[in-house]
Amino acid sequence: MIKTVNLKKHFHIGRNQTLHALDGISLTIAENEILGLVGESGSGKSTFGKTLIGLHERTAGDAFFEGLPLPQKYTAKDHLRYSTDIQMIFQDPYASLNPRMTVLDIIGEGLALKGIPRSDIQEEVAFWLRRVGLHPDHMSRFPHEFSGGQRQRIGIARAMIIKPKFVVCDEPISALDVSVQAQVVNLLEDLKDSLGLTLLFIAHDLSMVRYISDRMAVMYLGTLVESGPSDAVFFEPKHPYTRLLIQSNPEADPILERTRPSAALTGEITSPINMGPGCRFVDRCPEAMPQCKSETPHPRLIGSDHEVACHLYHEA
């Protein structure tokens, strides 16, 4: 469904400096699959989502949708053309809805652009409001009249009304309370099953990503360090970074928390400015070898569908 080959996005930040936000991401997402993308802030996961759907122009590499190449730079026409198949749900339900538009106008805007008559749009919006658990009467209200969870549902209805094939969800639940997160996650799962959607689910909550995703990919400083079936990546992590990331993830289980050793990762993620060769994680890696400083590790297949970019592992 979606395929990227060596996707790169560099930002020039002045004084001859280049920020390597994405440095060669090769990833595939199969039809009707949820791919969870995790990583710390600054790892490039949001940039990946945005570059994939043309919100950023990519620097190098290729991206394919249903086997056909996506344009490197989207024109206004391209945006209109691809928006019927590809949609996005944003992180901040407070900033991503226009406060001066009614819910009807927000959700129905995509249909209006396609030239669908207003009465049909109203009917369709009413259907989608009900589908995401809101009331059709809410159509004439403005975003400020809704709670965070309700706004996120409006954002979901806006993306889904177009009947897209592929949706990028950029941290769709991180601004929500625990009880409401479950409502939104279950809604996304239902929609995926009933509409046959393909989702890229970007989040930093590891437990939630493992729960919702079929496959999981871990990013570090603009590179993909590990990808594979969610349970394999979560329960048998191979890359030292993935291992430490998962050990840092607290569980709601006090006895487990008391008995397992603390494995706080030392140091912090740096910024990927003017990067040379070598593994991006080498300075924080407890298992770094001399080779890691000079040679960039490339993804290697180490199990069925399980890839790791680390010199500790060899092709299976």
Place this chain on the structure above:
Amino acid sequence: MSPPKLLEVNNLHVEFETYGGVVKAVRGVDFSVAAGEVLAIVGESGCGKSVTVQSLMGIIPMPPGKITGGSAKLKGEEILGLDAHAANQFRGKEIGMIFQDPMTSLNPTMTIGAQIAETLKVHRGASTKRANQIARELLIRTRIPEAQKRLNQYPFEFSGGMLQRAMIAQSLACSPSLLIADEPTTALDVTIQAQILDLLKELQARDGMAIILITHDLAVVARTAQNVCVMYAGQIVEQGAVDDIFYKSAHPYTLGLKLAMPSNVSDQNKKLEPIPGSPPDLFSPPKGCGYAARCPHAMRICHQENPPLYVDASAPHHAARCWLQAPGAPKTQGLYQPNLIASDRQ
């Protein structure tokens, strides 16, 4: 008689006057903290957890805020309703506080060193030289590398995790007996969160400092706390030792929170059970139990009368505010229902 607690809060009520009416943000909260204890107050946004601790610190804007009842005693002395001068005597000295967003909580125009030294000069009357020296030691204690260089830097030169460490260093300046941490790791990545939680636990274990940890994340509670208060709609609905809260949940809200979270330990692929609806409007809190409208087990009485606190006779610190704990109430799957005794606390 048990020894006096470090902090004892009784029947705290806080209201806010707004254009829309009076918001009853905190509606009768009782809890206590012993020396060296880590108490977590957990709940969703708007449940009153932050307002509770802000009223202890005297940092609620008044008006519109108003403490309408209750008492809070620190080492036996009342700290509610103090004037600004008296409040300054214990704030920072007896109780330190750290906030969710270190970027906006520190002064962007002062160096980190100067901000830490200020606390020492005000409360301890330390000389500038001595204060700077202690500030440096504090940065080392909170594991900030290159402490000397960092002292002369401004907040914008720090990362989020480093700023949170600097804020912890500042709050420790006068060796407070109690540290209030309001969502200290919510803005941080999971790896940095683990570092900060480890640091807090280490400080608590080594210096015997008590910590009140405000959070919405049950996993953070499980990693850090000894005792827990679960808040909902301005009240504590369940309190007890951390194991009682997690393994013997006696309130349907606590149970609901657990079922709404994915677990990587047991029943890994069990479907999440969201709590339907949203919390009640605290302009006019419901007459009965605040959770009744969302509770799958609500009975008629739940909508009519607020339940008393039922205390577990076998673990007297474990208590729940739920009618399902009344004698003769129907048995509910998943809920811990020993014979609890109604407390006279309302």
